[in-house]
Amino acid sequence: MMLLRNLISALIVLGVSVVAEQQGYDDAAQADDAVQAYDDAAQANDDAQQAYYYDNIDYSGAFSAGDDTIQYWTDYAILPKRCIVYNNVDVIVFSVHEQYYKQCQDNPIGTYITPVPNFLQGYLQYYMQIQEDKGYDDYELPEVADYAYCTRVEIQNQELYLQIGCSDESPNSIAVNIYEDNTCTKRSTSIDGYDDANIDVSEIQVSLPFKHCQSCVMWVDKNDDEIDDMFYENRKQNAPLCSTAWNFKQECDRKCRRSGLESKTKDGWNTPDKVLLAILAVFGFGMLIAILQKRQxxxxxxxxLEQAAMTAAGLQQVHVIGIFFLIIIVITVFALLQLKNITWALLLIMNTTLFGYLMKLTVDSGVSAGETVIGPDGTIIRHADSDDSSVESVTQTPRNNAGTYMLPTIS
Structure with a gap:
């Protein structure tokens, strides 16, 4: 009986220990599952954030891959124009051209915008591709290239984020900007009131082809023995800069095209312009003096005859003089306003008119000088300035003129 009781007690203790151990295993498994679930959630969050940069930078779905896919980029070219902030998003304005050999002088397929991070990521891949083709396998991008992605930093004990975007100084430059959120969409001015991180981006800025026509596919001479048959095919299809910009493009409307345009500054009159102006002015003044002398x-x-022509046109001499001085005043005003094209045009028209009128007076004076009429005996019958009353009629036979035969008078 005693033996049976001890056996039952041992079985109870063993069962309790087994249950306790199993419970411990279950608790540990549940803890592991919780940790794994947390890691999966964190990984999903990171993947979602990374997908955000590539697929939907502005949360609106505007910048997403289109259906008008281009398979071969060999003959295409891209022309980055400027960097602007459009609808609170830093974007690159660019145009795509079908014929690279025309150096982007032909009509583009269209003008588009794409977010700066996407454009820059495509450009950095394009640049790396060129360096690899040149044989620089150990080439590394500058450290500032890391800010093509939204990067967390700590500045003055504040958790902030940095990413490359448009510069506040010029639409043809980029800068590393400060953001408050981990998606780099909300600018931060908490550091000294500026959103610029003052990080040197010159290593990227120098090679970034703003306002330079760029071939989508850059060919580098390579030994055919070093490449496989698919090299050229891959280069035709894999154009990181153009394909990335194209896939995340959005149509640039009229408002977009006006944004960020640099105001055109008036160049003013440089030294050659002033010299040419002086020459034309002196030439015109000289012709005016010659015209006045000819008219005298x-x-x-x-x-x-000239007075009759002006009267027929409804003009008087005073009108012509007034119009002439009015034109001189208008030319002077346009010159002071530095409106070069219209100043040159009016000045050339005025000088051409003066030259034509001077030639007319010269020709007329020559014709008038040749209007003197001389008789067969050498006697001047009429001058150019003679009128009908002053015409000298020679009706009598000249007397005492040697060599003249006179008929006898028959009575």
Whole structure:
């Protein structure tokens, strides 16, 4: 009986210990599952954030891959124009051209925008591809290239984020900007009131092709023995810069095209311009003096004909003089306003008119000088300035003129 009791007690103790051990295993398994679930959630969050940069940078779905896919990029070119903030998103304005050999002088397929991070990531891949083709296998991008992605930093005990975007100084430059959120969409001015991190981006900025036509596919001479048959095919299809910008593009409308345009500054008159202006002015003034002298020597007949022509046109001499001085005043005003094109045009028109009128007076004076009529015996019958009352009629036979035969008078 005693033996049976001890056996039952041992079985009870053993069962309790087994149950306790199993419970411990179950608790540990549950803890491991919780840790794994946390890791999975964190990984999913990271994947979601990374997908955000590539697929939907502005939360609106505007910058997403389109259906108009281009398979071969060999003949295409891209022209990055400027960096602007459009709808609170830092974007690159660019145009795509179908014929690279025209150096982007032909009409583009269209003008588009794409987020700066996407454009820069594509450009850095494009640049790395070129370095690899040149044989620089150990080439590494500068450290500032890391800010092509939204990067967490700690500045003055504040948790902030940095990413490359548009510069506040010029639409043709980029800068590392400070953001408050981990998606780098909300600018932060908590550091000295500026959103610029003052990080040197010159190593990227120098090679970034703003306002330079860039071939989508850059060919580098390589030994055919070093490459496989798929090298050229891959290069035609794998154009990181153009394909990335194209896949995340959005149409740039009229408002977008006006954004970030640099105001055109008036160049003013440089030294060659001033010299040419002086030459044309002196030339015009000289022709004016010559015209006045020609008019003083103008015959009465020519003066009357000119006066009749002006009267037929409804003008008086005072009107012509007034119009001439008005044109001079207008040219002077345009010159002071530094409106070069219209100043040159008016000045050339005025000088051409003066030159034409001077030539007319010169020709007319020559014709008038040749209007003197001389008789067969050498006697001047009429001058150019003679009128009908002053015409000398020679009706009598000259007397005492040697060599003249006179008929006898028959009575």
């Amino acid at each position: 020597n103008m015959s009465n007949k020519d003066a009357l």
